[in-house]
Amino acid sequence: MSNNEEAEQVQEPPCEHCGIFTLGGNIPIQGVWRDITYTPVRDNIWSVSEGIYRSIFLRGQQGVVAFDTLTTPGTARAYAGAVGRVYPDNPIHTLVYSHDHLDHTGYAADMAPDAHIIAHDLCDRVIRARGSDGQLPATEVFSDERKSFEIDGTCFELIYPGPTHGDGNLAVYLPQSKVLFMVDTVIPGVGYTFFPDWHLVPYVPVMKRLLSLDWDVFVPGHFWITDRKGFIKSLDYFDRMSDIAQQAVISGLDPHDFAEVVTYTDANLKQEFGDLFRYGEYCAMNLSRYMQHYLTGGWGIEGNWQPDTTPL
Numbered sequence: 001m002s003n004n005e006e007a008e009q010v011q012e013p014p015c016e017h018c019g020i021f022t023l024g025g026n027i028p029i030q031g032v033w034r035d036i037t038y039t040p041v042r043d044n045i046w047s048v049s050e051g052i053y054r055s056i057f058l059r060g061q062q063g064v065v066a067f068d069t070l071t072t073p074g075t076a077r078a079y080a081g082a083v084g085r086v087y088p089d090n091p092i093h094t095l096v097y098s099h100d101h102l103d104h105t106g107y108a109a110d111m112a113p114d115a116h117i118i119a120h121d122l123c124d125r126v127i128r129a130r131g132s133d134g135q136l137p138a139t140e141v142f143s144d145e146r147k148s149f150e151i152d153g154t155c156f157e158l159i160y161p162g163p164t165h166g167d168g169n170l171a172v173y174l175p176q177s178k179v180l181f182m183v184d185t186v187i188p189g190v191g192y193t194f195f196p197d198w199h200l201v202p203y204v205p206v207m208k209r210l211l212s213l214d215w216d217v218f219v220p221g222h223f224w225i226t227d228r229k230g231f232i233k234s235l236d237y238f239d240r241m242s243d244i245a246q247q248a249v250i251s252g253l254d255p256h257d258f259a260e261v262v263t264y265t266d267a268n269l270k271q272e273f274g275d276l277f278r279y280g281e282y283c284a285m286n287l288s289r290y291m292q293h294y295l296t297g298g299w300g301i302e303g304n305w306q307p308d309t310t311p312l
């Protein structure tokens with residue numbers, strides 16, 4: 001081995017947990033540190049964000065219950081760092097997964113590799129099938145609609161109200177503080193891109209079940225914290241898109257001609273939705289996805305689930 005080869009080997013950085021990437025080698029962008037802001041919400045509840053993604057953690061008597069791992073190995077480490085700055089003597093002993101997607105729960109191995117991990121069974125099944133490097137399977141699963149937890153002095157309830165987005169997506173209800181946390185459902189403004197892995201038939205009726213609970217602060221998985229009014233406004237947007245997409249198809253708009261979809265969106269939707277956050281980025285994509293839903297019949301069992309609409 002030449003000196004140059006030896007030097008190259010020494011300089012090789014340690015391999016990150018690489019998710020489901022298959023190209024091999026390190027992926028530096030996955031390891032980039034992200035500054036995390038942390039904000040008190042109520043009582044022992046804190047919220048963390050790197051600007052786009054958001055989560056919560058709870059202070060216990062001895063340690064911390066953290067929800068999700070944020071987006072990448074580097075962000076997961078930064079999230080753990082932020083928790084450590086707030087409570088340097090309280091280690092993260094418990095993680096709760098919101099749903100199966102790697103950008104929210106992909107890197108427990110980087111954040112708290114020895115933590116107890118709670119997830120809904122539907123979420124854990126996907127995680128085990130996926131086998132993604134860094135996404136640790138749950139150590140405790142449940143399959144009920146609601147389950148209460150008392151861990152290290154924290155009290156919270158995990159609720160699976162029905163299919164919404166991803167698999168096993170949970171609402172986290174903190175009844176003593178009247179706070180609700182749920183990821184990749186209600187967010188400020190229009191919907192995210194083309195509604196990836198949203199289950200459009202059950203989505204709104206399932207989400208409305210959560211209005212029967214007593215809360216006045218809603219923490220979403222992205223952007224800023226809102227309230228019941230913001231929650232209802234977001235669901236109203238989905239209801240309107242459902243009607244408008246059907247009308248667009250009936251009017252002869254071709255969803256495969258994206259330039260035409262953008263033109264139609266600006267001509268017909270801008271007056272009603274133009275002031276919503278990220279209208280210009282995503283509204284046409286939202287419309288296109290809803291049109292495809294009516295043309296294809298939606299996707300899979302979850303996308304055609306007839307939801308339980310009884311109050312929780």
Ligand SMILES: [Zn+2]
Pocket residue numbers: 099101104165166184
């Ligand atoms: Zn998701």
